[in-house]
């Protein structure tokens with residue numbers, strides 16, 4: 297445990313010296329928190345929401361609105377698009393950190409002296425994975441808390457605010473978020489084992505956001521809507537996917553494999 | 560301290576180390592000499608429990624590789640082929656990190672001790688990335704020593720350095736020898752092996768020779784005298800070969816080549832014998848083979864064999 301923490305601290309000391317990593321970790325949450333709040337502000341104050349009538353919304357979305365007025369429903373619809381985008385944080389931030397931390401060490405050949413110490417490969421992998429996942433998850437959580445408070449201040453309708461912090465969102469942020477972070481770290485480990493440029497590793501690993509983007513556009517286009525049940529299924533599926541990915545990443549992250557097969 | 564028995568490593572079709580059997584005594588500086596691609600790094604990696612052998616056994620400090628790897632890693636130090644430092648971190652931070660991984664008790668003290676010993680203390684707060692190659696190598700050596708290993712593996716410690724830095728590093732290795740540590744020194748530099756090592760193994764996938772530098776030198780420096788004759792007749796060769804102190808005699812490129820141990824004492828006899836047999840001696844000279852020639856010959860024979 298001790299050594300995992302030692303490794304995590306070293307990763308952070310190193311990786312956050314990289315401007316690009318710092319930028320991703322800071323900029324992404326800023327944008328993703330600011331945009332929905334601005335949207336709430338605009339739609340809430342100008343009364344334009346009524347202009348965005350039920351006809352502009354995918355028909356089935358109204359079902360989700362329950363007792364909300366049409367305006368509130370429209371506002372909820374707009375802002376709820378961001379819930380999926382919030383999930384970009386636990387995906388993109390760990391991918392960036394892990395790519396730089398693993399490919400970086402691979403190219404500077406610092407892994408060999410580390411592997412020569414009594415550290416176990418599992419400790420090393422855990423240290424690196426947690427160093428990548430924790431900032432991603434905590435930034436997501438922090439971002440959501442800021443968003444929730446901001447919404448409270450800005451939104452005119454308490455019904456909308458209530459919906460934005462209901463179990464659906466909470467589960468998405470606090471359960472699905474970390475699960476996504478684990479998946480993205482595992483993918484980054486796998487890609488990093490094959491690639492020698494951290495930027496390439498990062499870009500390739502970013503493919504993990506494709507399913508998310510598909511979901512995002514699917515929702516906008518009205519193919520389906522994120523509801524409690526869907527989130528629950530997502531969580532279950534992710535637990536399975538994570539288990540597989542983690543097992544594979546652990547398999548790849550062995551002393552001999554790293555030294556002789558990672559090219 | 561280190562014992563191997565038929566240690567072998569294959570990478571797919573490539574045989575990197577072939578049935579290596581050797582024994583390194585405590586307190587010895589053991590030279591592992593071989594050209595690039597000989598399998599030196601592979602051997603070190605097996606002995607430091609980084610990769611596992613395809614077959615054969617080895618034990619370091621009485622711990623068997625493959626069985627007591629944790630124990631081995633705890634007790635040996637390794638200077639890897641490339642220094643592998645965290646360029647963004649300070650010299651001190653680099654060492655601290657490794658001291659923690661090596662479970663060093665008194666981290667601050669050990670880090671300071673080795674930073675001072677290698678002359679890096681004043682620059683401890685500077686990022687390793689700003690260091691010269693020589694300083695980086697010194698920092699990497701400090702890292703290998705933090706946990707006071709009894710056995711130290713050095714993989715080509717001077718090969719990437721300029722002569723001055725290489726000299727400093729060699730001096731330091733010599734001082735480590737004074738402390739009684741066992742050192743396994745990989746190098747492709749003969750001179751370095753000659754100067755630092757108690758024994759030298761010449762290695763190219765297989766073990767080709769293993770001896771003290773003095774004995775190796777005796778073999779390597781076996782002296783050869785060249786006789787330029789106006790005409791080298793076979794009977795001259797036979798005649799010389801018949802002399803008791805001659806090791807070998809042969810004709811090459813119109814010259815008579817004679818190997819013997821003490822030319823100063825025996826050359827006059829050879830000249831007299833030749834002249835009496837009717838040979839016209841034009842020049843007598845010594846063919847001095849450098850260590851390098853012999854070493855290269857060993858390696859070449861290996862390839863042909």
Ligand SMILES: Nc1ncnc2c1ncn2[C@@H]1O[C@H](COP(=O)(O)OP(=O)(O)O)[C@@H](O)[C@H]1O
Nearest residue numbers: 556557570573575594595596597598599600601
């Ligand atoms: N991971 C690997 N995969 C395939 N071949 C390897 C690997 N590592 C080393 N080799 C091969 O094994 C041989 C010995 O390499 P190495 O131990 O690095 O030699 P040295 O350190 O003496 O220069 C070389 O032919 C090299 O190409």
Ligand SMILES: [Mg+2]
Nearest residue numbers: 599600601640
């Ligand atoms: Mg080598």
